[in-house]
Amino acid sequence: MAAQTPYPPRCTRSDRARSSDLRSERRKSVRITCPHCDERAMTRTSKRPSPVFYEVYAQCCNPACGWGGKLLVEFATTTSPSRLPNHNINIPVEPDSRRVLLEQLAPHR
Structure with missing residues (x-):
């Protein structure tokens, strides 16, 4: 029987050789x-x-x-609108973001 380790094994990938760009991209994921x-x-x-x-x-x-x-x-919601919007996509704007956007669009007095 194999010796028990104090921590459960982690998921590993067979291809350990990754570029630094891929490593940093992976860290940003959910x-x-x-x-x-x-x-x-x-x-x-x-x-x-x-x-x-x-x-x-x-x-x-x-x-x-x-x-x-x-x-x-x-x-679920938009916090910052796309600069390349797809007009077939409708993701509601978050209320706080909507207020800020409307303030930015209002004429300055």
Whole structure:
């Protein structure tokens, strides 16, 4: 029987040789944790049924837990408008951001 380590094993990738750009990009991504054991969960696949909605399938990295499930990710509000808006997309502007935007557009007195 293998010796037990005090910490659960982490998810690893076989291709450890990554450029520094990819490493910094990965650090900026959202970290998903397991709802049961609070360890890291890895995205396995995702679907994008609409431009503002994703279905993400994730798996807990803790082999003692083993949870897997689906996360629903939605673009809920706009905090800063796009400079290249798609007029087919309607994501409501957050109330505080809307107030600031309207103040910026108002004529100065």
